Amino acid sequence: MNGNTPLVHTGSSPDGDGDYLAFSMVKRRNFLAAAAATAGGMGSGGTPAAEAPADPPVRLGGARGVTSAITDQDRVYMREAIRVMRQVGVIDRSAFPFGAIIVRDGKVIATSGNTVWKDRDPTAHAEVNAIREACRATGSIELPGAILYTSCECCPMCYAAAYFARIDKIFYAAGWRDAGFPDSNFNVYDDMTRPYPQRVLAPQQMLREEGKAVWDEFRKLPEKP
């Protein structure tokens, strides 16, 4: 990848990806609703982010939650993610076809495919791998200003990883259902909206006081990690 083309949005017309919004916003709302305790009001809005920045539409760091026109440069980055997707899934046949890249300040700072089987790691999704690589490359656990281009719609784990890594923006190519996984793979979205006792894994609290005591102790430390 050439690296230094700035992510300047020229206001070019959307390229037919428009229906992603309605689809993904519902999922995103569901997911965030499940994490409502920390997500604030993000999950409650019914209004897709239609207010693309008008003039000039420049996407820079620190602007989460922005929906704007997709540019030719975005397509270049996404095609790199799709190239990696095809490499691992079709050419190497080492994994299901997923690829992701992370871009910041016009430079690709991480590129990865899915390595779940290779690493015997169910969390080694392309996006998580790319986030780990980007954090190692930058020496930070936060990636503000970064944009994640992923060949397929993020699963909740990858969305959350990007969220916690403070990535600004996600673009995805194929929809999750395009992958043709069994419907059971999609139940996680619904599952996470249910009260704990009704969820598949039925999280239960125990020894709360003992766990909380360590938090109390931690907060009193003069220096924290």
Ligand SMILES: [Zn+2]
């Ligand atoms: Zn994932």
